[in-house]
Amino acid sequence: MTPAARLSAAIDVLADIAARRRPAPDALKDWGLAHRFAGSGDRAAIAGLVYDSLRRKASAAHLMADDAPRAVVLGMLRLARGLDLAAIETLFDGGRFSPAPLTPAERAALEDETLASAPHVAGDFPEWLDASLARVFGEERAEEGRALADRAPLDLRVNTLKASRDKVLASLAHLGAEPTPWSPAGVRIFVAADAKSPPVQSEPAFLKGLIEIQDEGSQLAALLAGAKPGEQVIDLCAGGGGKTLALAAAMENHGQIFATDLDIRRLAPIHARLERAGVRNVQVRTPRKGADVLADLSGRADLVLIDAPCTGIGTWRRNPDAKWRVRPGALAERVTQQATVLDRAVGLVKPGGRIVYVTCSLLAEENADQISGFLARHPGFAVVPPADVAGALGDRAEEFLAASRQSAEGLLMTPRRTGTDGFFVAMLRRE
Structure with missing residues (x-):
């Protein structure tokens, strides 16, 4: 699939989530079953686009003045993926399997550098939670919300009944594994926004019980x-x-x-x-x-x-x-x-x-x-x-x-x- 076709698929999945109020994993699974031609890399990339759009849904909708799936994806590409107008226009070219070209209103919104000031928009969380988060974080709640909108790394816990952290780090070196900062048994693997998580459950270290997936x-x-x-x-x-x-x-x-x-x-x-x-x-x-x-x-x-x-x-x-x-x-x-x-x-x-x-x-x-x-x-x-x-x-x-x-x-x-x-x-x- 081309990058543009993946964007079209992500928009379709987001529309399904919105229409049927269902969990994202269910919608993504159904899309994959209905489009078996899509490879694992395609499915991972589409999932990344969907999840990034959901992470930045409030700020993306604010930027585009529209909360429709297409608008949220456009806003996400600008705010989360950092694409400029020219790069987005290349993807939204109206070609086969590509999203329709940008409208003048969409182009103007994407050129706007004004950031939202409302904490629930800047922090990408539901407005009804603003008072509760303000109790805990005060004026820092938007910053806390933005951190919650980032993609998490893949964290593992070393089973110290069977192995040391050094042994596990050596066995997972090919995945870029490194120690976590706080837990003495923690191992962390960073995953790029458009990449799929490594199949650690197929690794010998997992099959032998040396590691567990745990934040x-x-x-x-x-x-x-x-x-x-x-x-x-x-x-x-x-x-x-x-x-x-x-x-x-x-x-x-x-x-x-x-x-x-x-x-x-x-x-x-x-x-x-x-x-x-x-x-x-x-x-x-x-x-x-x-x-x-x-x-x-x-x-x-x-x-x-x-x-x-x-x-x-x-x-x-x-x-x-x-x-x-x-x-x-x-x-x-x-x-x-x-x-x-x-x-x-x-x-x-x-x-x-x-x-x-x-x-x-x-x-x-x-x-x-x-x-x-x-x-x-x-x-x-x-x-x-x-x-x-x-x-x-x-x-x-x-x-x-x-x-x-x-x-x-x-x-x-x-x-x-x-x-x-x-x-x-x-x-x-x-x-």
Whole structure:
């Protein structure tokens, strides 16, 4: 496919997403099935155009004074890809499989150098979230939003039960792998805007269980929980098991981790991942209707990790279409779920034990407010100061604290400040 034909395809996919209000991966998959002549490189390039358009949807629509798919793609080429008017006109030439030529209005819009001043436009996030983001970031919310609109690198976690980071870096040198700045087990691969992610799941290092795909922020959240060999740990919202695996490595396969989740479907992948990683200290407690599968663990846990259900705002770099699908009702629902799971953890943790609450959200409603509400309901707990929590990072702790945002309730990582996905981490100790 020519570059112009790829642009036409991206416009069609965006129109499908808008018309049917469906996730971008589903629309891209259906397009690929209907256009089997497109090679893997073509499909990757089209996906890159679609995701970049969704990342910059608000600012692109503002530039073009139009939020139609064609207009958003045009604005994205100017704002995100940095193409000048002449380069864009070459692509939009009206030829076979190419988009129609630019109109005079489109040409004038693309020549306009005026940048949007409204924070939600400059930061490319939904306007209804502006007040919530202003609570956290104030006048910096547009800058934080722009960082969330960049493409994320591919982060991997080295499984230290099987390999060292140096060994993995050597095995992935052909992919340009390098150490992550904060996580001692992190490896990062940068991917160009128009390139497809490397097939790391076909690499020998992955097949042998030496690495897992995991953002550095997620790695740090597990590391900051401070799980130690010999402890009794409950991963209350284990999902696919990413943080469970990281906890097992930190515990050197000693002690016991009980992994569960309210959604049996989310828990399904954990079994194969545990086997591949060589993890031996995890019991998976599969939920059963009408049964408390953790009843025998009451008051026994040194650590209860809550990777809470949330709006996922901190992962917008990887899921740019999600930010345009999230609604106020979803936020309210997540807040209720978070309070419920926090209260559930209380009966599991022993005196002197700790609850570590994690979200991939940047909103105070899901983070600081949840911790404040929990402390009001459960006065027998106290927040462990973020400076103490960061001690798990050793000699990088002080620098990490300077980069992250700290509050009385916990610490916050953001793409702009720490180069990770957005994560909030709070530790609560039972007195």
